[in-house]
Amino acid sequence: MRIFVETPRVLGSRLRSALPAAVVLAFVLAAPGPGFADQRSAQSVKPAGVTFNLAQVLDWIGEGVFAVGRWDGTISVFRVPGPNEFGPMILQAMSTPSGRGIEMLAVADDLSFFTSDGPNRLTLWRRKGAGAPFEVAASPSYDTAIGVANSGLALKANGSDYFVSGHEGGRVLIWRREPDGNYQLTNTVDVRSPDKPSNPWMLRNVRGLAAWRGDRLISGSEDGDLVAISVPDGRELFRHRYNAAAQRGINALSIVGEKLAVANCAVEQADKNIWLFDLTNDRPKLVDAENLALDTGRAQIFNFDVDLISVPGKAGALPTLTFFSSTEEGLIWEGRIYDDQLTVTGVTRVSPEGGAVMAVAPRGDFVAAAAYAIRLFKTD
Numbered sequence: 001m002r003i004f005v006e007t008p009r010v011l012g013s014r015l016r017s018a019l020p021a022a023v024v025l026a027f028v029l030a031a032p033g034p035g036f037a038d039q040r041s042a043q044s045v046k047p048a049g050v051t052f053n054l055a056q057v058l059d060w061i062g063e064g065v066f067a068v069g070r071w072d073g074t075i076s077v078f079r080v081p082g083p084n085e086f087g088p089m090i091l092q093a094m095s096t097p098s099g100r101g102i103e104m105l106a107v108a109d110d111l112s113f114f115t116s117d118g119p120n121r122l123t124l125w126r127r128k129g130a131g132a133p134f135e136v137a138a139s140p141s142y143d144t145a146i147g148v149a150n151s152g153l154a155l156k157a158n159g160s161d162y163f164v165s166g167h168e169g170g171r172v173l174i175w176r177r178e179p180d181g182n183y184q185l186t187n188t189v190d191v192r193s194p195d196k197p198s199n200p201w202m203l204r205n206v207r208g209l210a211a212w213r214g215d216r217l218i219s220g221s222e223d224g225d226l227v228a229i230s231v232p233d234g235r236e237l238f239r240h241r242y243n244a245a246a247q248r249g250i251n252a253l254s255i256v257g258e259k260l261a262v263a264n265c266a267v268e269q270a271d272k273n274i275w276l277f278d279l280t281n282d283r284p285k286l287v288d289a290e291n292l293a294l295d296t297g298r299a300q301i302f303n304f305d306v307d308l309i310s311v312p313g314k315a316g317a318l319p320t321l322t323f324f325s326s327t328e329e330g331l332i333w334e335g336r337i338y339d340d341q342l343t344v345t346g347v348t349r350v351s352p353e354g355g356a357v358m359a360v361a362p363r364g365d366f367v368a369a370a371a372y373a374i375r376l377f378k379t380d
Contacts, residue, residue: 055370057102058357062110062130065091066359068370069102069115075125077134080366080376088374092133096123106152108163108177112137116149122165124183138182146171146188150205157215157231164217164231166191166206172219174232189234191219191227198224198246208253210260212279220262222249226277226284240284242275248300254308254323259337260284261323263306266291273303274325276342287340292325292333294347302328304355308337309364309379322379324367328355332369332377350375 057069064080066088073096078088096102096117104116112126117139126137147168154163161177170192175183192204199222208220212228216237219227224246228237242250248265255261258279266273272289279285293301305326310319321337330351335344350356351371358369360379367377 054354054372055357055374057105057115058359058368058370059105059107059113060359060361060368061107061113063362066361066368067105067113067134068357068374069105071101073099073101075102075105075115076374078368078374088368088376094125094134097136097139100148104149104152104165106154106163106165108154109161114149114152114163114165119148119168120144120146122149126181140175140183140185142173142185142188145169146173147205150207151209151219153209153211153217155211155215155217155231160232162231164209166209166219166221168203168205170204170206170221170223172206172209172229172234174234176232186232187234189229189236191221191225191229191236193221193223193225193239193241195223195225195241197222197249198241198243199249200247203249205249207249207251208262210253210255212255212260218253218255218260220250220253222251224249226250226253226260226262238283242277242284243272243289245271247271251303252305254306255279256308256310256321259308259321261306261308263303263325265300265302266293267300269296271300273301273327274306274323274342276337276340278340288342290342290344292327292331292344294329294331302355304328305358307358307360307367309360311364311379324358324360326350326356326358326369330354330356330371332356332358332367348377 054071055068056071060066067077069075075094077092098118100118102115107113115123117123121139121141124138125134127134149165151166163175165173172189174187176186203222205222206219210218212218215231224241226240242262247267252263260277262275272291274290276288277284278287303325307324309322311322313319323335325333332348332350334346350369356369356371360367369375
């Protein structure tokens with residue numbers, strides 16, 4: 001994987017945004033002479049507010065266009081650059097109607113996408129055609145007890161289009177697209193584990209949703225359970241704890257064919273933060289797991305995201321299954337899956353600290369990653 005384009009870094013953390021002001025202030029206070037700084041307050045400029053403009057979610061909206069949702073409730077839509085252009089090209093900037101931070105952004109079709117919008121509402125964004133701006137098309141609501149949406153997935157079943165959303169309360173909502181283009185809630189599925197969650201905070205957020213065999217999906221929750229669901233009836237097909245000894249839950253899922261990749265946080269050196277399962281026999285069979293980490297002495301290493309793609313073989317060779325993951329060391333990992341073995345083939349730094357959100361383009365030719373900067377990578 002080689003770096004293709006990059007925008008200038010946007011400094012978003014409180015620490016980083018405060019450093020330049022602190023340096024300037026120290027210089028000004030010290031300039032008049034000895035003892036002057038001692039007579040002044042260490043913070044003579046009164047703070048009025050702060051924003052944490054770090055990307056939280058990202059998805060591709062058709063070919064060549066992707067959207068980034070942030071903790072401060074803003075959304076930016078980009079396209080890939082053309083000849084003689086540098087960096088992802090900004091198309092539009094907007095914010096959620098409620099102004100709440102965005103925890104879910106997921107494509108519905110080539111002209112629309114959903115975002116979370118507080119604890120009891122989604123927002124559907126739609127454009128009239130390629131190149132047109134996205135506008136709020138609908139704001140479907142649901143029971144507040146279900147909580148904010150953490151994940152989303154579009155799929156077809158029984159000849160209809162559906163959008164599925166996973167929520168902090170451990171529920172999965174199934175929405176059917178109506179003839180007018182709006183979505184109607186048709187089913188609410190409780191995927192909460194009957195067992196103790198695999199995290200000390202009793203979290204049940206459904207962070208991962210992945211389509212499987214057309215009219216099925218698999219959800220992954222912070223309580224540690226993988227749950228297969230049929231659409232649209234919401235029937236549970238299997239339930240499986242991804243790791244019986246896990247101390248953290250599931251952060252993301254990806255499926256290609258009968259291979260399922262799970263991203264999580266590894267606690268201590270013996271743990272793993274990417275797991276590979278085979279679904280051929282209608283249940284997850286663990287075939288491999290690895291810990292994606294450079295500093296193996298850390299107490300824990302988060303793997304925030306994972307994407308599987310099938311890369312066509314050259315000169316008649318079989319397709320190769322490739323994975324990408326984003327970890328809290330500020331790294332994007334690339335690897336191949338050979339004979340059910342996860343093999344790392346490359347690693348790229350995308351942020352000086354913290355993990356990036358990422359997504360592979362529909363054709364598999366680009367990887368978009370967003371932390372402080374918005375970056376594009378070519379996959380070939």
